[in-house]
Amino acid sequence: MFKKITAATFATALIVPGFALAQSADTDGDGxxxxxEFQAAYPEAGADVFSSVDTDADGALSEEEITAAQEAGVLPADG
Known part of the structure; x- marks a missing residue:
């Protein structure tokens, strides 16, 4: 039981930074x-960084893409 709770807590801790950035950067609220919005959140990052984070190439970043980029060290975890 303790291992399950610990694993769930750890998984949540990994997701929260990406979720927080996605919510704060998503100024129009479309999810x-x-x-x-990315350039406003990361003014020092260029279009090449956006493109590398946009793994499905749909022209927008999802929570999952942001979290993956943070975990890979492409984006800072603190937004």
Whole structure:
């Protein structure tokens, strides 16, 4: 039981930073982070960084894409 709770807590800790960034950067509230929203959140990052994070190439970043980029060290975890 303790291992399950610990694993769930750990998994949540990994997801929360990406979720927080996605919520704060998603200024229009559509659930995705557009290029302009990304540039506002990360003014030092260019279009090449956005493209590398946008793994499904749909032109917007999902929570999952942001979290994966943070875990890979492409984006800082603190937004």
């Amino acid at each position: 995705m982070v557009s290029m302009s």
